[in-house]
Amino acid sequence: MDFELTKEQKDIKQAAREFAEGExxxxxxxxxxxxHSFPRSVWKKACELGFVGIHFPEEFGGQGLGVFENVLVxxxxxxxxxxxxxxxxxxxxxxxxxxxxxxxxxxxxxxPAVSSGAMISAGCFTEPNHGSDITGMDTAAVKEKDGWxxxxxxxxxxxxxxxxFYIVLCQTDQAAKPSYRGQSLIIVPKGASGLDAAExxxxxxxxxxxTAEVSFSGVKVPLENLxxxxxxxxxxxxEFFDESRAEIASTAVGIAQGAFDRALExxxxxQQFGQRLADFQATQHKLAxxxxxxxxxxxxxxxxxxxxxxxxxxxxxxxxxxxxxGRTAVxxxxxxxxxxxxxxxxxxxxxxRYYRDAKITEIYEGTKEIQKNTIAGAxxxxx
Amino acid sequence: xxxxxxxxxxxxxxxxxxxxxxxxxxxxEDDLAFGINEWDNYAVEEAIRIKEAHGGRVTVVTIGVSDxxxxxxxxxAMGADDAIMIDGGPFAGxxxxxxxxxxxxxxxxxxxxxxxxGAQAGDDGFGMVGPVLAxxxxxxxxxxxxxxxxxxxxxxxxxxxxGGLEERLRLALPAVLTVQTGINEPRYVSIMGIRKxxxxxxxxxxxxxxxLAAGSVGENANVLRRIALSVPPAGKxxxxxxxxxxxxxxxxxxxxxxxxxxx
Numbered sequence: 001m002d003f004e005l006t007k008e009q010k011d012i013k014q015a016a017r018e019f020a021e022g023e024x025x026x027x028x029x030x031x032x033x034x035x036h037s038f039p040r041s042v043w044k045k046a047c048e049l050g051f052v053g054i055h056f057p058e059e060f061g062g063q064g065l066g067v068f069e070n071v072l073v074x075x076x077x078x079x080x081x082x083x084x085x086x087x088x089x090x091x092x093x094x095x096x097x098x099x100x101x102x103x104x105x106x107x108x109x110x111x112p113a114v115s116s117g118a119m120i121s122a123g124c125f126t127e128p129n130h131g132s133d134i135t136g137m138d139t140a141a142v143k144e145k146d147g148w149x150x151x152x153x154x155x156x157x158x159x160x161x162x163x164x165f166y167i168v169l170c171q172t173d174q175a176a177k178p179s180y181r182g183q184s185l186i187i188v189p190k191g192a193s194g195l196d197a198a199e200x201x202x203x204x205x206x207x208x209x210x211t212a213e214v215s216f217s218g219v220k221v222p223l224e225n226l227x228x229x230x231x232x233x234x235x236x237x238x239e240f241f242d243e244s245r246a247e248i249a250s251t252a253v254g255i256a257q258g259a260f261d262r263a264l265e266x267x268x269x270x271q272q273f274g275q276r277l278a279d280f281q282a283t284q285h286k287l288a289x290x291x292x293x294x295x296x297x298x299x300x301x302x303x304x305x306x307x308x309x310x311x312x313x314x315x316x317x318x319x320x321x322x323x324x325x326g327r328t329a330v331x332x333x334x335x336x337x338x339x340x341x342x343x344x345x346x347x348x349x350x351x352x353r354y355y356r357d358a359k360i361t362e363i364y365e366g367t368k369e370i371q372k373n374t375i376a377g378a379x380x381x382x383x
Numbered sequence: 384x385x386x387x388x389x390x391x392x393x394x395x396x397x398x399x400x401x402x403x404x405x406x407x408x409x410x411x412e413d414d415l416a417f418g419i420n421e422w423d424n425y426a427v428e429e430a431i432r433i434k435e436a437h438g439g440r441v442t443v444v445t446i447g448v449s450d451x452x453x454x455x456x457x458x459x460a461m462g463a464d465d466a467i468m469i470d471g472g473p474f475a476g477x478x479x480x481x482x483x484x485x486x487x488x489x490x491x492x493x494x495x496x497x498x499x500x501g502a503q504a505g506d507d508g509f510g511m512v513g514p515v516l517a518x519x520x521x522x523x524x525x526x527x528x529x530x531x532x533x534x535x536x537x538x539x540x541x542x543x544x545x546g547g548l549e550e551r552l553r554l555a556l557p558a559v560l561t562v563q564t565g566i567n568e569p570r571y572v573s574i575m576g577i578r579k580x581x582x583x584x585x586x587x588x589x590x591x592x593x594x595l596a597a598g599s600v601g602e603n604a605n606v607l608r609r610i611a612l613s614v615p616p617a618g619k620x621x622x623x624x625x626x627x628x629x630x631x632x633x634x635x636x637x638x639x640x641x642x643x644x645x646x
Contacts, residue, residue, distance in 0.1 A: 007452075007453070007456065008577060008578075008581055010453065011453065011456060011457065011460065011572070011577045012574060012577055014418075014453070014457070014572070015460070015571065015572040015573070015574065015577060018571060018572065019571045019572075022571065045571075048573075049571055049572075049573040049574060049575075050573050050574030050575045051574060054574055063574045063575070063578060064578075065574075268400070
C-alpha cells in the first residue's frame with residue numbers, strides 16, 4: 001500500500017498544472033464557450049508537450065506511461081479550466097481502441113497522428129435509439145468483396161464535427177444471437193463519401209467540445225478498416241469503457257477541485273455581517289463536505305486507473321469511480337455557486353461554467369444509473 | 384559556453400495568505416506551495432537558449448534539502464544538462480554571503496564562462512547572491528539583465544534601470560549576470576523532458592566538497608542578522624483623483640508615466 005506519487009508522477013502533475021495555468025486563459029475560455037468552438041491552438045501546444053496520448057506506447061508516438069498518468073494530467077487540466085480540460089482530455093477519445101485492439105498498421109497510422117496533434121479521434125457508439133443500451137445497433141456494415149458498406153446514424157458523438165477519423169460500432173451480423181455478438185468496430189476516415197456530421201445544437205456545458213450527429217449513407221471503407229476482431233466490437237467497447245470511465249472520473253475530480261478552490265478563496269475574502277464567509281459555520285460545513293467528497297472521489301479514481309494499469313479489468317471499480325466522481329462534481333459545483341451567491345451565477349466568475357460542465361459527467365460514458373447497474377450486477381453476480 | 388545557473392526553491396506567496404511565525408523571524412510555510420523562484424526560471428531559460436545558439440552545457444545548482452530536488456529535475460526537464468545539489472543543512476539561516484560562499488566553490492571549481500542567477504528571490508528578495516558571488520570570484524557582473532548576447536570572449540547585456548531607462552554593457556567573460564523577469568518566455572516542461580531526466584543522478588555535495596569548513600556558513604556565520612519580520616501598517620496616503628472621467632484618466636496616465644510604468 002503506497003499512496004505516494006512517484007517523483008516522475010509529481011513532475012507530470014506539476015508540468016500539467018504549469019501548462020494549464022499558462023495557457024488556459026479565462027477570456028479565451030469564455031469566448032470558446034460562447035462560440036461552441038474547440039480550442040485548437042491550445043490543444044496543439046498540449047500535444048507538442050506530450051500531454052495528449054501520454055498513455056500511448058512510445059513506439060506509436062506516446063510517452064509509454066499509464067492511464068494513471070493520463071488521469072493526473074486530465075485532473076490538473078480540468079481543475080484549472082473545466083472547458084479546456086474536458087476538450088483536451090477528449091481530443092484522443094476512443095483512440096485507445098486502436099491502441100488495444102488495432103493492427104500494427106492502424107496503430108502506426110493513427111496513434112502518432114493523434115498524440116502529435118495532427119489528428120482528432122472520435123468513437124461512434126450511441127445512436128438515436130440506442131443510448132445506454134448498445135446491445136443492438138441500427139447502424140449496419142455489410143461486408144462486400146472490396147470493403148465494408150456502412151449505413152446508419154450515430155448521435156452525441158464527441159468530436160463529431162472535428163474528428164479526422166471515426167471508430168464506428170456497427171452491426172455486422174444481423175442474425176447473431178444475442179445481437180451484441182454480431183457487432184464490429186470499423187474505422188471511417190474524415191471526408192469519406194456519404195459521411196456527414198452536424199453539431200447537436202446548443203449544449204448546457206462542455207461547449208468547447210464538439211458533440212455531433214454523425215450519419216453514414218452508403219459509406220465505403222476497405223476491409224482492413226476493421227478494428228480488433230469481427231463480432232467482438234461490443235466487447236472491445238466495454239473494455240474501452242473500463243479505461244475511459246477512469247478518465248471521465250478524473251475530469252469530474254478536476255472540475256470539482258477547481259470549483260472548490262474558487263469557492264474557498266471567495267469565502268476567505270467576502271465579508272458579510274462583519275465577518276468572512278469562511279467564519280460562518282454554515283460555510284465551514286459546506287467546505288468540509290466538498291473537500292471530503294473530492295478526496296474520496298480522487299482516491300476511487302486513482303485506484304481505478306492504477307488497477308487498469310496493473311492489467312486488470314474491474315468494471316465495478318471504474319463504475320464506482322465514475323459514479324462517485326460525477327456526483328461529486330455536480331454537488332461541489334452546486335455548492336461553489338451557492339457560496340459565491342449572485343456572483344457565482346454569472347459567467348465571468350467561472351464556477352457558473354464549472355457547474356454547467358459538471359453535469360455531463362453523470363451522463364456520458366454511461367449514465368450514473370448504468371454505473372449503478374454495473375456495480376450492482378457485480379455485487380449480486382447477476383447473470 | 385559552460386553556463387552555471389543558480390536556482391532556489393521558494394514558497395509561492397503571490398496569492399497566498401502570509402502568516403508570521405510566533406517568533407516574528409519568519410513566515411509559516413506549512414500551507415504554502417513551493418516551486419522554482421520565478422526569476423531563476425527566466426535565468427534557466429536564458430541559459431538554455433544561449434546553449435542552443437552557441438553550444439556548450441548548462442548546469443543548475445541549488446543549495447537545498449532533498450525536497451528541493453524537484454526544482455533541479457524541472458530545470459533538467461527544460462533542457463539543462465547537469466544538476467548539482469549542495470546539502471543545505473549547514474546553510475540553514477544563512478544570509479546571502481553564506482549562500483554565495485557555497486556557490487563559489489562550484490563556480491570556481493569548473494571552468495564556467497557564465498554564471499546566471501535570478502535578479503532576486505521571491506521570498507527574501509535580497510538581490511545580493513549574484514553580485515556577492517561575483518565579488519568572491521573576482522568576476523565582472525551585471526544585475527537586472529533584460530537581454531544577453533554572446534560575442535567572442537565577451538557578453539553584451541542590457542540592464543533595466545529606473546524610469547524606464549536601459550543600460551547597455553559589455554562584459555569580459557567569465558561573468559555573473561542576474562536576470563530580470565521578462566527577459567524571455569520560459570518554455571513549459573514537456574512530458575518528453577520529464578522522461579529524459581527520469582534516471583538522471585543528481586549529486587549532493589557536502590561543505591567539504593565545495594571547499595568550506597564547518598561553521599563557515601549558517602546563521603552563526605552571518606554578516607546580516609534578521610531582527611524581525613512584520614506586516615506594514617495600512618497606508619493612509621491614498622490620493623483621491625477628482626474630475627471628469629477624461630481628466631481622471633489623464634491624471635492616472637501622468638502618474639503612471641512619472642513612475643516609469645509606461646514609456
